[in-house]
Amino acid sequence: MSKLKFNILESTCVPLPLENTDTDQIIPARFLSAISREGFGENLFRDWRYDKAGNKNEEFVLNDPKFRGEILVAGKNFGCGSSREHAVWAIADYGFRAVVSSFFADIFRNNSLNNGLLPVVVPEEFLKRLLAMILEDPGTKVRIDLEKQDLTLLPTGESLKFEINPYKKECLLKGLDDIDYLLNIREMITAYEFRNTLRQ
């Protein structure tokens, strides 16, 4: 089964200059009772977007019409806490295709890659500049080229390389999926089990 392919993305950005944004904020637990993958975008950052009475919090960036785009730019340690993949589903369902931060929590990064949402790690200092630029000019466009592994600030042309595991890169470029890979090596797994039956 193929996932969404990722190659080149050119878009304006939504800034979230907060550190340690945990997955409980991205999608609160009370929305996890659903048994499908769809529709989580509606409740993305629910408790930051709406107050207790359900009124829009106009100050929150997702409610600010100035900021639009398919790239979320967030402070460090983004996606920490609960392993809920629902957080990634919510971000992707809302319409984001990449998240840029100086630092991602491990499980969140894996979950993103498994869903075709590209996590791009940039140096802290660059992140700060990027956030400042977007806040200053919401029209700031960024281009992310996965094949070349670079991120370019279109207004200045400044460009920066980012790391990604070569296997995962291949999967994203081709829209392949880990399960296809694992199903293809089931025989090898069985042989492994056979060799290790003594172990426990």
Add this chain to the structure above:
Amino acid sequence: MGPATLFDKIWDIHVVRSIEGGPDVLYIDRHFIHEVTSPQAFDGLRARGITVFRPGKTTATADHNIPTREQELPIKDELSRKQVETLNHNCSEFGIEYFGLNHPKNGIVHVVGPELGYTLPGTTIVCGDSHTSTHGAFGTIAFGIGTSEVEMVLASQCVLQPKPKKMKITVNGSLQKGVTAKDIILYIISKISAGGATGFFVEYCGAAIEALSMEGRMTVCNMSIEMGARGGLIAPDFTTYEYLNRIPSVESRPDFKSLLLRWRSLKSDEGAVFDRELEFDASKIRPMITFGTNPGMGMAIDDTIPDAESQGEGKASFLKSLDYMGFKPGEKILGYPIDYVFLGSCTNGRIEDLRAFAQFVKGRKKAPGVTALIVPGSKRVEQQAIREGLDKILKDAGFELRQPGCSSCLAMNEDKIPAGKYAVSTSNRNFEGRQGPGSRTLLASPLTAAAAAITGKITNPADLLKN
């Protein structure tokens, strides 16, 4: 081959294949699932038209979304009921062992695994839940995964994982009175921050760790994820063997003797290299409490909240967090009135935690105005507590022992802390809204929770401990 860490030893023998320039294919010995993070994985299997590869290696329990009262009755909330029913259906369809509501083995997944003897030294364990790190207390590589990865394990008994870096955390010396395993881990996280161990797998060692019971070790490993670590583990020793020896299904295994022999070899070699090493002195640790909205924002209970200037880059997040909590920089919170107390969760919902709490409140009375939720981690813990008469001690002191589940730890059920209220909680996360929209969580040990429940305010338990 040079000296190896315990982590490497276990990881390496579980690698089915290393992908060139990519992750390892890691074989999983035991897979746990629960109602919240599994339904979409089963749907994935159906969509591909495949079955579960090794159904005997997966065990399911309902824990996150269930009520902690009247479990005998159908679950009132329709979505929750549907989710639990879906797990039940999926397990029967795919032939997976399932501990549903009222099953004598039901409970929080990370409490159930160890107590049933499913968590064994030297094995790999995963679950679609970040606190899978708990099982590391037995010298296992145990870590949380996402739903796509749950589907991978169901489909192939393997996950694709990049190998993490290794960190060694040594806690020397011994703990003072009133200081517990929970305080050790809250202390470490406060020192290295909520992201301080991201990318690492931690091995805990040192005299203070060795002196802990299995329950205490599980509390420490449980919160490894709260400093970003992939997981944490502790080399098995006599305490581990003794714990496992008491579990009939383990002790009665014909290969128990050879297992014991193998477990003895499970330790890091002299001179093994870690990517990072940290040392702490246990005697310096005082009862801890958190004052902010991530587990790294903790301090000794009688300390003052740091000032904002000391936060550097993180100043804005820090102030936002304190604002949410209703605290000010530089403030002391000892003596601050609280509204709720939660004893439970996979961090502190085991029998030892209930004993510590019950012993503390014995002969005392719950403060009027405090609402307490005392929730055992599993059916077995509940039964054991009743056998030991802990429920009566609790009742005499004005507390009610509830039925097992995750409860107020993530408040998916009705055990929510109302907006603006303060809860001293033995769980593991103080994120905004974690215990209900607007709730304010102060993470602490069972003793500190007990002291708060009795006095109605933030209290140093060491001051109230009977000699």
